[in-house]
Amino acid sequence: MITPVEFKNVYVRLGNAVVLENITFKIADKEFLGIIGPNGGGKTTLIKTLLGLIKPFKGEVKVFGEAPESTSKLIGYVPQFSTFDMTYPISVHNVVLMGRMAVKGGKKGFNSNDEEIVKKSLEKVNLLNLSEKLIGNLSGGEKQRVLIARALASEPKLLLLDEPTASIDSNTGVLFYDLLQNLNKEITVIIISHDIGAISKYVKKIGCLNKTFVYHDSKDLTKEKIEMAYHCPIDLIAHGVPHRVLEEHHHDS
Amino acid sequence: MIPEIFQYDFMINAIVASLLASIAFGIVGSYVVVKRIIFISGGISHTAYGGIGLGILLGFDPMLGAIAFSLIAAFIISKLRNNAANNEDVLIGIMWAFGMALGILFTSMTPGYTQNLSSYLFGNILTVPREELYMMLLLDIGIVSITVIYFKEFQAITFDEEYARVIGLPVDNLYLLLLIIIALTTVVLIKLVGIILVVALLSIPASISQRYITNLRNMMLLSIAVGMVLTITGLFIAYYFNLAAGAATIILSVFAFLLSNLYLKLTNK
Numbered sequence: 001m002i003t004p005v006e007f008k009n010v011y012v013r014l015g016n017a018v019v020l021e022n023i024t025f026k027i028a029d030k031e032f033l034g035i036i037g038p039n040g041g042g043k044t045t046l047i048k049t050l051l052g053l054i055k056p057f058k059g060e061v062k063v064f065g066e067a068p069e070s071t072s073k074l075i076g077y078v079p080q081f082s083t084f085d086m087t088y089p090i091s092v093h094n095v096v097l098m099g100r101m102a103v104k105g106g107k108k109g110f111n112s113n114d115e116e117i118v119k120k121s122l123e124k125v126n127l128l129n130l131s132e133k134l135i136g137n138l139s140g141g142e143k144q145r146v147l148i149a150r151a152l153a154s155e156p157k158l159l160l161l162d163e164p165t166a167s168i169d170s171n172t173g174v175l176f177y178d179l180l181q182n183l184n185k186e187i188t189v190i191i192i193s194h195d196i197g198a199i200s201k202y203v204k205k206i207g208c209l210n211k212t213f214v215y216h217d218s219k220d221l222t223k224e225k226i227e228m229a230y231h232c233p234i235d236l237i238a239h240g241v242p243h244r245v246l247e248e249h250h251h252d253s
Numbered sequence: 254m255i256p257e258i259f260q261y262d263f264m265i266n267a268i269v270a271s272l273l274a275s276i277a278f279g280i281v282g283s284y285v286v287v288k289r290i291i292f293i294s295g296g297i298s299h300t301a302y303g304g305i306g307l308g309i310l311l312g313f314d315p316m317l318g319a320i321a322f323s324l325i326a327a328f329i330i331s332k333l334r335n336n337a338a339n340n341e342d343v344l345i346g347i348m349w350a351f352g353m354a355l356g357i358l359f360t361s362m363t364p365g366y367t368q369n370l371s372s373y374l375f376g377n378i379l380t381v382p383r384e385e386l387y388m389m390l391l392l393d394i395g396i397v398s399i400t401v402i403y404f405k406e407f408q409a410i411t412f413d414e415e416y417a418r419v420i421g422l423p424v425d426n427l428y429l430l431l432l433i434i435i436a437l438t439t440v441v442l443i444k445l446v447g448i449i450l451v452v453a454l455l456s457i458p459a460s461i462s463q464r465y466i467t468n469l470r471n472m473m474l475l476s477i478a479v480g481m482v483l484t485i486t487g488l489f490i491a492y493y494f495n496l497a498a499g500a501a502t503i504i505l506s507v508f509a510f511l512l513s514n515l516y517l518k519l520t521n522k
Contacts (some may be wrong), residue, residue, distance in 0.1 A: 051419050053419070073420070073421070077416065079413070079415060088287050089287070094408075095412070098408075098420075102420035134467050
């Protein structure tokens with residue numbers, strides 16, 4: 001089995017600042033990895049490196065054994081929906097259809113096979129009934145699921161989500177993670193978030209990113225790990241995520 | 254009995270020009286509105302003024318100068334946006350002012366220049382010659398063809414540029430192509446409403462349409478229709494009340510925009 005993602009001593013620079021330093025990790029097939037870290041800790045840069053949008057100046061990144069630029073089709077990327085314009089006149093169906101462009105490129109027309117895949121993708125996220133609705137008329141949780149369906153439409157082997165629960169309420173969030181766990185039965189999932197509490201309950205492994213990456217082959221989220229990532233444990237407790245709660249989650253699983 | 258207004262060649266030309274221009278700014282304006290690049294479009298159109306001035310000074314067709322300068326502006330903007338260290342907004346603002354200043358400088362250096370500059374700033378649709386109509390027709394054919402060919406790609410980059418990049422579309426080239434058709438549309442609109450008012454015709458019909466439709470293609474078609482109604486009505490108002498056509502069209506458009514929003518508010522849409 002080819003390793004879905006492998007970073008070997010990767011350094012990434014943005015302008016003059018080194019944003020990622022000596023990142024080394026490897027994940028297994030059908031993994032469900034959560035990556036947490038503070039804002040400015042390099043989460044977005046890590047995503048862009050993984051997608052081949054930024055090249056590291058040192059080290060090596062491999063996605064399914066190849067350079068990330070040539071494997072963009074294998075990654076289903078789910079951005080934060082809150083970052084783009086939702087007044088855009090486009091139906092749910094047509095957004096998901098864009099996922100097919102990842103496979104076919106721009107010039108080829110869509111055929112019945114594409115339509116079938118779009119339908120299946122919408123079924124997986126339970127949105128088939130809203131197919132013809134304008135994207136702007138959906139709730140936050142529904143919009144996020146549309147973006148997952150779009151990613152699924154490209155039939156990826158790896159699903160990569162950037163802060164997926166940032167703009168949805170916690171109830172919707174629970175359903176959302178259930179959905180991800182379901183999808184994880186078939187594909188590898190990486191989720192990047194600052195939402196430590198929610199993430200640690202659902203993912204199989206967890207890593208902490210703050211310029212450097214702390215990752216062990218377990219979900220055990222120790223106080224030391226978080227402190228190393230955030231350099232600020234007091235903040236964590238103030239936000240209602242005390243160390244104790246995380247340990248309990250660990251025992252639940 | 255033909256109404257008096259249709260007996261003048263210049264009126265027929267003005268009507269045809271309005272209809273042709275509506276096609277261009279209905280399509281391009283829809284992209285400008287959904288991608289929210291009105292300011293960029295304003296920057297491109299104002300930079301064109303430098304080219305007009307240069308044309309007047311050196312004695313070639315000012316419209317050629319406008320085309321050259323607006324295309325250069327489109328290239329510069331497409332390069333600027335990937336340069337993270339620059340503030341895109343500031344640089345567009347600088348280019349905007351610099352183009353205008355060059356235009357004023359060039360025309361002031363032209364010996365004995367007395368032609369009314371306001372026809373470039375505010376448009377003068379009643380003086381559009383027949384050859385210009387052919388140029389507009391050509392531009393329309395170009396814009397419609399490009400839009401038909403690249404509809405999916407333009408939709409992808411205007412809806413979610415980052416995703417388009419991730420799935421491997423040539424985003425930078427597509428964006429440049431979009432800026433080029435914006436630049437060419439801008440130049441054609443200069444004759445109609447002038448540089449200063451171009452921004453209004455790119456944005457208002459498309460903004461009105463956006464609220465009534467559910468997909469980009471229909472938004473374009475409705476924008477074209479709205480644009481035709483507004484420009485022709487503006488032209489008639491200008492003719493019968495002896496007003497400046499460009500200004501009358503824009504004021505009418507703003508009222509239409511406000512009325513449309515009021516209607517949507519009252520009907521709770």
